[in-house]
Amino acid sequence: MIFKPTDYILFSLLFIILLFYSFPGLSQQSAKLDSLLQELKKPEKDTNRVEVLVHASGLLHYTEKPKAKSYAREALALSTELSYTGGLANASRIMGNIYQSEVLDSALYYYLESLQYYQILDDSLGCIDAYYNIANVYLQLSNFEAAKKNQLLCCELAEKVNNHEYLFRAKNGMGIYYIGLGQYQEENKDSLAALESYREAIPFLSEAAQHAASMDKHSEYYKSQAYGNLAYVKTALGDYDTALTLAMQMLKTYKAYGYTAYYPISYSQIADIYLKLGNYRQSIVYASTSLEWSSETDNLYAMSESYEILYKAHKAMGNYKEAVLFGQQMFDLSRKILNKEREEQIAQMQTKYDTKQIAQENKLLKKEAEIAEISIKKQRVYVVLTSGLMILIVAITLLIYKNLLNKKHFAKKVQDLQTAQARWFASIAHELRTPLTLICGPVRNIIRDQSLPESLVDELEMVKKNGEQLASRVNEILEVSRLESGKSVVNLQPEDLAVLARNVVDSFQPLAKQQRVALKFSYNVSPVLNIDAHKVTTILNNLLSNALKFTPSGGTVSIDWDFDQASDTSLDIKVSDTGIGIAEKDLPHIFERFYQVSHSQQTQSGGSGVGLALARELALLHGGLITVSSRENQGSTFVLSLPKSLIEEVGDFSASGSYAMEHTYEPDIVMSQKNERSNKPSILLVEDHSDMRHYICKCLGNDYQVIEAPDGRQALEIIREFTPDLIISDMMMPVMDGLNFARKLKEDPKHKLTPFIILTAHANERDKLMAYRTGVDDYMVKPFDAEELRVRIQNLLFNALERKKTIEESLALSDQVQAPTHEEELVKELEKLVKEHLSDSPFSISSLANHAAMSESSLRRLLKKMTGLSPGQFIRDIRLQEAIFFLESHRYKTISEVVYAVGFEDTSSFTRLFKKRFGKSPTAYLETISKRNVGRNITSAGFDND
Known part of the structure; x- marks a missing residue:
């Protein structure tokens, strides 16, 4: 249904109660009520009278509440006297229905009572009804946790009963729970959460429609209720075309069965959808019809909704006189509704205290006021002298306290954000491992097939290589998660550092050749270290990968160490490059997780921002450290310092105790x-x-x-x-x-x-x-x-x-050609004119020529010469390019809106020209964009911490 956020939950719940307790019709209710009232004239005080009282109260609680309340109370009293549990259950339910529009606490009390009695009776259908009503009251009280709990119990019990009517009630109620939650989140400015809640409602409402379709009686009626709620959800999600179809189907059903009580809601809902679609004339027609029906029934809320839609539609069309009129009527009606609500609140308060109590309290308050006034007069002099000083002290104290609170709040927020970010990365990494295994494994098996053509093997090798690279990134993210939780284990074993480093360097040789970067490796001793070989390999891989990534062709990357066992306290492994370097302001932050920096000459972005943070953590596990020195445009040097205590032995290669090897891989330059x-x-x-x-x-x-x-x-x-x-x-x-x-x-x-x-x-x-x-x-x-x-x-x-x-x-035709720069400016002006009149479908070649103060023939010659396009093609191409921009930026919610926004008169011609220009239909293009954006993590471009 379409309501303002502050009214929605109350409206939806009253609507559903009306659905289950007033159906099948007012005329039938009237006849049945007459029969029941005749029964009540009989003097018998038995269980039959209890049932009659309950039924009569149920039929009257909308039109004659005092009488309905009287019948329900009599039913409760008589049921207690007779020890009739069924009567207590049904009468409590009716009392809950009566109080639901007055005092929610009382309604909740009676519904809980009804649940207790239905459970004693082992009445599953009654329990379903009770859970459903309890959930609705909690929803009105904004207690969403309790509402969901009871609605889920309602669904669970309905599944066991397997009755289509009660399954419809449970599923439809679950859908309304998510709609109510979405409304609450919208009020609290949490739009993303609200959209998610609306999406959660769709499967439940769809199931409700299916159960309605399976009913033997009144199938179309119940189905229309689910359609109405689905229409509201689709409207909230921006799918106006679907919403309009559903709302029209709902109105059609109401008209077929003559349910005039629901006409105002239906017409108002359709009017709101047309308003959002920009079809203001149709919006005005339906809103006016809604206003007529709501005026007949004195439905103030529906009237207010209609006035609001009429105000917005006329304003959008430029009919400001009518807009002001409807705006004033909306304001007056809002004030009337507010006054009515205040009167109801006062009436409720008056029921809590009798006249004598109120008079006594007023007398006490008056006495207290007199005493306070005397005291104030005596203390006024002191207040005047000290108030200024007190205010100053309080203000300074509050400022200091607020500043401390802000700092604590900000620090906690940053910490929570970092924790959530790390947890999210780890969760995604875990989820990626299974599909990566199912990609890389089969690809390796296929490559082993000797009968495959060489071209296909090349492509499969590319798939395998990139899959393994992605798997490596996933493993790094998981390693960070293990480090953070303290679960990472260091497996220390003696390893020859020269052999380990040479293997790492050799693995980067193909990449260095490909990028035309000289890769050098040298050392003076070959120490055996007590280290975790896998973790040290990960450190060197990250440092070399970064160095190669940010070193241009013709540059050099080197890894080396020069260790003196007698004087050095640590073994320093240096990874240097002649690349773009790092800005001084970014150096203190490059080891922070997920941090990426930007460079004036380097726009490449990549990696997860985890690599350097991981390398530093792994170095710390060994008691080591990673430091960096860098200058922009001159290169960087990262130093992995491992403590001397890790060295078990140092190989002696000569009498002097020093030895050096240099591996230089010169790139193959192929043009x-x-x-x-x-x-x-x-x-x-x-x-x-x-x-x-x-x-x-x-x-x-x-x-x-x-x-x-x-x-x-x-x-x-x-x-x-x-x-x-x-x-x-x-x-x-x-x-x-x-x-x-x-x-x-x-x-x-x-x-x-x-x-x-x-x-x-x-x-x-x-x-x-x-x-x-x-x-x-x-x-x-x-x-x-x-x-x-x-x-x-x-x-x-x-x-x-x-x-x-x-x-x-x-x-060839002209000896004198206009200066290219002047013609280019003219074309730019023409392009600007087309964009200014983008949504103006009548804007044609003649319109463009008139605005440009040119003849159509001159315009054609200019555009043909400068763009190769006729004026019509020129206008159409700009509109199609703008359509691409609108689709990708999600400025409009439907393709139909984009069609009108770029000046096309119908969707079919737009789709045909779009597909011819871009190779895909607009729908297919939108699907491609949606798939592309799933899981995308957008970060700033800059130095890769990977």
Whole structure:
């Protein structure tokens, strides 16, 4: 149902009580009541009279509460006199129903009494009813824990009974519990928790609808109640199309059965959905109808809801006179409701005290006031003299106390956040181990099959390699969790440090060659240490991995130690690089868990921010320490210091006691060259990850000639030799990232119009806007669909070809060409005009020409020359690009809203053009975005602690 947060729980519960105690109809109730009242004229005081009293009270408690209360009390008294447990149970339930709209504490008391009696009778259906009512009262009292407990007991018992009507009641009640919880969370500004609560309600309400469909009687009626609640949930979640369908079905059922009492709620709900969809005219129609029906029944809350919707709809349409009128009526009605509620509260208070008690209390209060006034007069002089000083002392004390509290609260909040973050990482890591095992294991088995083609084996090797890398990251996170809980065990064994370090260095040799980085290893002695080999290997792996990751091509990474047993108190293993270095302000924080820093020349982001924190913890387990020294743009040196006490023996290699070995791995420099004889379009692929380059090359190799570059700087060197037809570049790369590469490329007139696609793992709005402002033509987020990439490439190449033809034709026809800079400014102004009128569907070629103060023919010549597009294509392409932006930023909740926001008149033509432009339908594109965002941990770009 659609209510304001402060009214929702009360409304929903009254609605459900009405559902189960007033059905099947007012006319039938009236006839039945007459029959019962005739029965009550009989003088017999037996159990039959108790049942008649209970039924009569149940029928009257909405229309004549005093009489209903009188009948229920008589039923309780007579049941007690007769020791009739069934009558006590049913009469207590009716008393609870009567008090539920007056005094919730009293209602809860009677419902608990009814449960006790039903349990004595072993009446399962009665117990279901009692649990259900108790849960509803707790929900109104905002005691969500007790409400959920009793509603779950209701569901459990209903499952045992296996009766569709009671199963419907239990499941529908569970759905309403989550709706009530969501409303409470919305009131307390916890929107994320509220959305989760609404989602929790959906399966229960769906089950309720299924049970309703299975009933023999009144199936459509009960089903409509579940649809109404589902419509509210779908509205809260932003699925307005589904919500509208469900609400319409509910109204249709009410009309079919003539349940006029529910018309105001239904019409108001539909009006609210149309309001959220932006269909203000329909919203006004349904809200007006709701107002008519609620006025007939004097339903103040429904009338207030209708006035509010009418106010908002007229305001949105610019009908300010009508909006002000309905706003005033809404305000007046709110004041009337408030006064009514105050009168009810006063009436309740008056029932607690009789007139004599109130008079006595007033007399005492008056006497106390007189005494207080005399005392105040005597002390006034002292108060005047001391009040200023007292206020000052109190203010200073409060400020100091508040400051201390804030500091304690902040410290606790930071600690709780760090603990929760660590726990979350550990939980995710545990959950990842099983799927990783089920990926890596079968892949290894498949690779062993000798009959597989070599190309498939290469791809499987890539899967295995990246799966093992991910498994390694998972193990590191779990190791951090074990360290934090004190469960990590150090297995100390004698190990030859030179052999261990050489194995680590050798494992990084392929990566160093690939990145064209010189990898050096040297030492003067070969000590045997009493260490945990696995943990020390993890430390060296993290230090070398970081060094290689942030060292550009042509740089050097080295690992070495120079130990003097006579003078040194520790063995210092140094890992140095000539990379980008670390800013001085970040040095104190790099060993903090999950901390990542940014660098002015390095936008690459990666890792979990766990590596260096883990390395430091593992070093501490050995009694050692890791220190760092660094200067920006000059490199970094990490030193692992292990205590001398761990050394068991030192190998002696010569008479002087010193020996040195140096392993230098010079990289193989291979530059892909363009095959001049190839007729395929050429694509320059700029990507620092070799496996990703290999994958994209395989996807595009059949249709295009792909030239590879590992970073933006080398890509610029390649472009000096020839001009590719299209460029695909990663955004995050060492040495020169994709955005800087794009900026430098667009500065060169020769390459300014070359189509440019950015690939990135970052899907945030800021990065995307930055990319488009740089001048890139398209933007795709990893992981991407290969077919979608091919379609986008085809479209961009086609547009580029058309643009080139148009420019050549224009140059051939005209001796004087307008200055390129002026024409570019004109195109930018035209693009700005289209975006300003984006949602204006009548905005056409003539509209654009008029706004630009140009003829349509001049406009066509300009756009054809500068963009290769006709004016219609130009407008359509901007609208489609904005649609992509709206979908990915979730600015609108449904595709229909996006369609109207970008100026298309119907969804079908939008879908057809969208798929032609981007290779996917809007629905499929949204599904891709949703899958991509599951589990994504967005962190700031910077130095990798991994």
